[in-house]
Amino acid sequence: MNKILALSLFVVTSATLGGCGFGKKFQGDLVGAEDRPIFNPQEVPLGMVPCPGGTFHMGQTDQDISASMVNMNKQVTIAGFYMDETEITNNEYRQFVDAIKQDSLDVLGEEYVMTELYPDTTVWVRDFTYHMGDPLLEYYYTHPAFDDYPVVGVDWFAAKYFCNWRTKFKNTSNEELGFAPDPNFRLPSEAEWEYAARGGRDLATYPWGGPYVRNSKGCMLANFKPGRGDYASDGFAYTSEVGSFFPNDFGLYDMSGNVAEWCDDAYMEASVPVVWDLNPTNPDDNEPRKVVRGGSWKDISYFLETGTRNFEYQDSARSYIGFRCSMIQIGMGTNRNLN
Structure with a gap:
């Protein structure tokens, strides 16, 4: 008899006979560990x-x-996973910084929190020569007008730390409710990121398909630099509020443009022929270059393409690089509906 059917019958029988004193557990049978x-x-x-x-x-x-x-x-081939709908915003990152300052000052020290994890707002001045970035340095992270804009000035290490904190924050709540822990939040692998950016459109040049960067009405489809000296044709001189442009077919916003995004992988020029063809990844702690994908508000359209690879050094914070989190999907087959 099928195990599942046998166990189901046992549950029904136990419930029926339990009131008469006949409810006993299996003895000598393989029924799985209890109290899960x-x-x-x-x-x-x-x-x-x-x-x-x-x-x-x-x-x-x-x-x-x-x-x-x-x-x-x-x-x-990529297994099912979840990804943040948008890039992590200033206000979402602020929740993390506030929690770390509150809970971990005794362990890490305020200097560590402010130096290593607080967004480096000086990037608005340092990244570009002869550029008046002072207003953004002062207001971009701190003013509520920018709460829903993507956080920048965060290096690869800080983005990883954010993912670890988010995992602990979520699973502390799960534990209090008696639920099983969720899988870890983490930076997406480069392959996951590209798969998600295409949104099910195999060989698509851009998340919306392509090959053009304007729709049939002439409207820009992302926040980027369409021409020399032209940053504002898409409606934004710098970053835009997350979700300002159309999502791709997975429902993901800003997979091209706005800010480029950290991936978990170390960058290697020859990674494509080297890595495996099932959930490929390239972890290498000895390689300081980490993969950055998607292009940003300051980049030309080439860097917005779903297949364009780029990198930045892991300890470098930039005014045009942010991140979003991903999470593996467990308990179902690859092609099952994840909703």
Whole structure:
């Protein structure tokens, strides 16, 4: 008899006979450990959207104008996961900084929190020569007018620390409710990021398909630099509020433009032929260059392409790099509905 059916019948029989004194546990039978935490089908975490697993062609989809040859096409499979709907905003990051300051000053010290984890607002002045970045230095992170703009000035280490804190914050609540822990929040792998950016459109040049950066009405489809000296044609001179442009088919906003985004992987020019073709990743603590994807408000359209690879040094904070979190999906097959 099928195990599941046998256990179901046992539960029914126990419930029926329990009142007559006949309710006894299996003795000598394999029924699994008891007192396990409650695990309901995994819900979509607040602020995230499901990215159902599948197979796609990872790599350059348009002309390799830099002749870099660092992203040749390769078919890979990605397991299902969740990703933040938008880039992490100033106000979301502020919740993290406030919590760390409140809970961890005795361990880390205020100097560590403010130096290592607080967004480096001086990037608005340091990143560009002969540029009046002082107003943004003063207001971008602190003023409520920018609460829903993507956080910048955060290096790769701080982004990773944010993910760890978010995991602990969520699972502390789960533990209090008697629920099983959620999987860890983390930076997406480079392959996950590219798969999510395409939104199910294999070989798509941009998250919206392509090959153009304007829609049929002439409206810009992302926040970027369309031409020399032209930063404002998309409606924003610098960053935009998250979600200001249309989402891709997975429901993800700003996968091209606004701010580029940290990935978990170390950057390696030859990673495409080296990494595996199932959930590929390239962890390397000895490589200070980390993958950055998606292009930003200051970049030309080439860097907005879903297949364009780029990097930044892990300890470098920039006015054009932010991040978003991802989480694996557990308990279902790759092609099951994640909603």
